[in-house]
Amino acid sequence: MKWKCTFCGFEENLLENYHWKCPKCGRPLFIEYTVKSEFNSSRNIWHRYSGFVPFVPEKTRGEGLTPLVIEKNSKHVLLFKLEYLNPGGSFKDRGSALAVYYGYKMGFKKAVVDTSGNTGISVTLYSKLYGLEPIVIMPKTAPPGKKKAVLKIGGKVIESEDRSSASRIVSEYVKDREVYYVAHLWNPLYIIGHATIAYEVFEDYGVPDYVLAPVGSGGLFLALAYGFEKLMEQGLITRMPKLIAVQGYSCQPLHEALYGERAEGEDSSLADGIMVYNPPRLSEIVDKIKSSHGELVLVGNSEILTALEELWQAGFLVEPTSATVYAAYRKIKDKIPSGAAVLLLLTGSGLKTL
């Protein structure tokens, strides 16, 4: 169980020190550990998938084992994964459950996170569970419902003017050795935690042909790649799904990385949850799109709104950011072969937005 930098070769025991990025080269780290293909029927995902995670958190709030709703339309089998039914209202709970527990075991007393919303709720929830003091740095423009939720759970909210002022605030906090900088955009425990989604989909259905996931930091997207890769390595599945990344036109670092230029298109400000301009793992995301023969789909506000309306009327009460994947599906469905199974990640609860 060790930190590992695949770029410069840095290695260190996971329980020696916490590094939110490589202390030698500043790039994102991985965690190396022995994976065993053990499943059991526990309703606690950390026990159920204990063979697939480096350690098992002591506590749970019921994260994971979310429903997979299977609907056939005239052409495809749609697999809606209801990640918004996690205890904090989003898939982030899977990563936070693992990452905050690690911070607690390492002896930190406070947890700091900079986020537009859902991660703030999630980190606050698990920090309170383990007795860490949660401090959430949020942009002034974050949705008011998400701020209120952080406060009600018992987190401290610090409003930042913009991304760079948020970074300044974080760097002040992390000078204190009692502070755990959760760094969800970098922390590989988020990828390992979110990857439990892939194990659940495998148990409930098998391997989908296509996976559509919204990409902000890319934590969810990389987690799905990671999860299906682990299942491959363990010989449980024999092929990878095509991984389709979804971003909004207003924030399309992936398009720039893939094609060297921005694409023209409508504003996509409704997808506030995926407005990450410099995802630290951008090159990894590009690699996974290419190696899985996937692609990038960009969407705009009018497409998001239509998708959101359809999802609510179909009984999926999600937030606008989650609707991006359904908007993307509508956009590329004619290109997807008949009979294909398409996994749609519905990431965050819309009840917060009422």
Added chain:
Amino acid sequence: MKWKCTFCGFEENLLENYHWKCPKCGRPLFIEYTVKSEFNSSRNIWHRYSGFVPFVPEKTRGEGLTPLVIEKNSKHVLLFKLEYLNPGGSFKDRGSALAVYYGYKMGFKKAVVDTSGNTGISVTLYSKLYGLEPIVIMPKTAPPGKKKAVLKIGGKVIESEDRSSASRIVSEYVKDREVYYVAHLWNPLYIIGHATIAYEVFEDYGVPDYVLAPVGSGGLFLALAYGFEKLMEQGLITRMPKLIAVQGYSCQPLHEALYGERAEGEDSSLADGIMVYNPPRLSEIVDKIKSSHGELVLVGNSEILTALEELWQAGFLVEPTSATVYAAYRKIKDKIPSGAAVLLLLTGSGLKTL
């Protein structure tokens, strides 16, 4: 599979006609069907518990199989059942999934329901799923978040001045033979649907010693009694839990029924979800409290607020009505024997209330 009135003896095949109350004596009906103790591992509760329900709905939105979070304090084992993680944000989805499907199979085209909130969301969600037109009659004082949710899912909201005007509106609608009056306070399909909670608790833990449930119409409370009784009848368990009903001081028909008088106490208007002044199944609720050696606990706003705050800080993001059961637990915990397992039903999502 038939309607049955235990009061006057009325019987009729379930698929012959729909009756929201006994057409002979006007009392609440039951449904008689053969129960078989078959469990399987399906993640669709209607297949998983098909032996315990009269019919299996064709569709699902992932209702049920909610987490059971087990926490030990110094004296008891607390079993938190996270019913607020159902797709519509409350346990009502279990009953609605069954009841609305029945309406659809019986050929109705519209579904009408009168409710303060959660049932409205739930009935709207399942009505849209089966192509029925949802019409929700809500008091003017219902929480705005719940109204908004009904509208976003595609329901029609009709605001009523008070309970009696709501009844008048309902009676106008039901003159139309295409209209299914869901009548969740009466419809036994809600009890049979909600009873799946008991089967899940049995699978995840076994039989709790105490069950604390909020009582509005009593549908949830009676469902828990029903569910554990079915498990007893099938020889799967050998004892019943004590059933503790929780109401607010502002609306305490159970206290009046049990003791012939009102109890003095603080306003409990925060528990808007259980303000049912004339629950049609009042005498059944009284019977179940007595036969299970349970009791009634009344709570007020300050107790609800304290409980709500504690629940959020413990990571349970519920609405105030759900906090009544934890308030009740705090109130009676000294009387509950050491080592007892106490099931606390957390019924509705607090994300709607942000």
